[in-house]
Structures are given as C-alpha cells and as structure tokens.
Amino acid sequence: xxxxxxxxxxxxxxxxxxxxxxxxxxxxxxxxxxxxxxxxxxxxxxxxxxxxxxxxxxxxxxxxxxxxxxxxxxxxxxxxxxxxxxxxxxxxxxxxxxxxxxxxxxxxxxxxxxxxxxxxxxxxxxxxxxxxxxxxxxxxxxxxxxxxxxxxxxxxxxxxxxxxxxxxxxxxxxxxxxxxxxxxxxxxxxxxxxxxxxxxxxxxxxxxxxxxxxxxxxxxxxxxxxxxxxxxxxxxxxxxxxxxxxxxxxxxxxxxxxxxxxxxxxxxxxxxxxxxxxxxxxxxxxxxxxxxxxxxxxxxxxxxxxxxxxxxxxxxxxxxxxxxxxxxxxxxxxxxxxxxxxxxxxxxxxx
Numbered sequence: 188x189x190x191x192x193x194x195x196x197x198x199x200x201x202x203x204x205x206x207x208x209x210x211x212x213x214x215x216x217x218x219x220x221x222x223x224x225x226x227x228x229x230x231x232x233x234x235x236x237x238x239x240x241x242x243x244x245x246x247x248x249x250x251x252x253x254x255x256x257x258x259x260x261x262x263x264x265x266x267x268x269x270x271x272x273x274x275x276x277x278x279x280x281x282x283x284x285x286x287x288x289x290x291x292x293x294x295x296x297x298x299x300x301x302x303x304x305x306x307x308x309x310x311x312x313x314x315x316x317x318x319x320x321x322x323x324x325x326x327x328x329x330x331x332x333x334x335x336x337x338x339x340x341x342x343x344x345x346x347x348x349x350x351x352x353x354x355x356x357x358x359x360x361x362x363x364x365x366x367x368x369x370x371x372x373x374x375x376x377x378x379x380x381x382x383x384x385x386x387x388x389x390x391x392x393x394x395x396x397x398x399x400x401x402x403x404x405x406x407x408x409x410x411x412x413x414x415x416x417x418x419x420x421x422x423x424x425x426x427x428x429x430x431x432x433x434x435x436x437x438x439x440x441x442x443x444x445x446x447x448x449x450x451x452x453x454x455x456x457x458x459x460x461x462x463x464x465x466x467x468x469x470x471x472x473x474x475x476x477x478x479x480x481x482x483x484x485x486x487x488x489x490x491x492x493x494x495x496x497x498x499x500x501x502x503x504x505x506x507x508x509x510x511x512x513x514x515x516x517x518x519x520x521x522x523x524x525x526x527x528x529x530x531x532x533x534x535x536x537x538x
Contacts, residue, residue, distance in 0.1 A: 206277060207234035208390060208423055214272035216257045223495035227253040229447035240424040242438030244431060248491055250447040251427045255393045259310055260295035279390050306336035309389040311380045313396045318380060319368040325379045326364030329386055336387045351382040355412060374405035388420050395427045410436055431474055435459055443467045446492060446502035453528035463530040465507045509534055
C-alpha cells in the first residue's frame, strides 16, 4: 500500500502496526561505466506492508533486479552506486515494530547490514545452479547461514536444515542434505534456495525470478510452496519477475517498471482489470491468458532505449501508440486514479 512518507517525531519511534515494513523513497542507483552512466533506477517509490506480496514487473533491463539488490545492499561498487533516496526498513520484535533504519545509510559490509541481510531480509536469486556453491553440500550451505544468524551449534543447525528441506517439500531430506547442487533437479535446487532464504525466518523475502527456467508444473508447485510458507512464517514477499502469470497468482499489489521508473502501481485487480499505462496494456496484450482465446498475441513494437540514453520526456514515447508531443518534452507526473491506483502517463495527467 502506498502511503505518504512521514518521519517519526524527533526522539520517538512510531511503532504503529499499520505502517509499512519497507518504504523505498526516490531510490536512484547508477552504474558509472567507461561508455557512460547507466541510470538503472531513476527515482523509484513503493512500499511493502507486513504479510503482503508486491509484484515488480517489466521487461529485462527495466531496473527490477537492481532495485532488489539495492535493498539488499548488494550493488558492487565500483561501478554501481546508490546515489540518492531512502530505503526505510522497520525491524520487528515480538510481532511489533521495534525500530527503523535507513538501509542506504548503512555500510554495505558493516555488522548491522550483515545482521539484516539474510536474517531479516532474505533473497532468492535467479538461477539456483549459479547461486548455490557447487563445492559444498546443500546442507552445509543452509547450516552455515543458520549458525551465522541464529547462533546455533552445528548439530542444532543441521537438524534445522533438515526440517527446512522438509518444509519446502523435498523428499528424504536427511539424504538430500548430504548432496551437492548438481545432484538435484532444477525444481529441487529452487526449493533449496527457498529453504536457505527462509532458514532464519526473515521479515521480508525478495524472490528474483523464482520460476525462471522451470517447466509449468514445477512453476505452479513453487508458487504454491511460497504462498504456503508465507502463511507459515508471516513474511512479506517482493517478487521480481517478467512473468505476469506468476504475479497474477501471488501479488496483492503490482508495480510496473519501465526504463528505471515505476510507470504504474496498484492492486493486482487494478492492474489486470483496468490497466492505464500503454506499456502495462501492451504487456497484458502480449501474453496468452488461460480460458480466453487470442488469435494473435500483440507484441510491443520497438525496443527499450539505450541504457545510457538521456531522455527528457517519457522513455516509452517511441513505442507508444498514443504518443503526443508533450510525451517527448516532459517527464509525466504520477497521477492518482482512484483507490491506490497511480500512473505516470500524460494520457491521464489531466483526468
């Protein structure tokens, strides 16, 4: 749910339960390369409530994964750098907010950020075969995280690792815990990544393309598993994907990104039933929908601008079927439609 950005009174922490667990405000992440500056994230705003699922969607290169890695403070510097913005994380204790911290101000390699990363905010990365260490058993990789963040001894951590593999529905977890990543199927490796991410019961789980390269049946199983585990662990989920089918099944709210900006935001019902931005409409028209006959899938014409391009107006203008002169002259303001539905498009600026 998008809310106004308010700071707690001086010297007093506001622990109200209705505040979002995460607020991203005007986040800008750039990469300084020899060929120019890539403004990967250009002033992104969104919030995430407790026990809520937010889907962030868009084409490859729109800034989804960079946004997620910025939250985790995993942007490699150089060449990457968060140049502006705030990432307000409200830490929980006993089911209530106990404190808040601006992640941007933390040392990415410091003790406080390390205590947050993995324990309180955890991430499922793309391609588990490359994310898991091929030299260690899956059990060793999970137990290391548990020992680091929960302070358990090796025997206790190993027992919990087996329990986590059981929770993610891996058969014979006592045997699997001794196996290496290459001995598991793609779907099982993804389940291991979920077990690894949830092993410390994080407040927020960021899933970056969690169903990539999996067949449809396994995708459905992974989605069902994540939803079940969210109920079990009371975690908030941010799912980063280009797969609108996954978002339609999981998300409460959706942020549509294009060329580093959020161009439309709303409830999943708003976005799928009444999309406002031409880019969102194009995304929905370019995918098949189960139960609805589509003779032709309509692709979005054109290509995404060069990453180093300086664009004054709307970055989607050259691909938009409704483009106007003003679209190329000025960046469109974010317009409130109704409820929690917002869009940044000149078509709706004067409504």
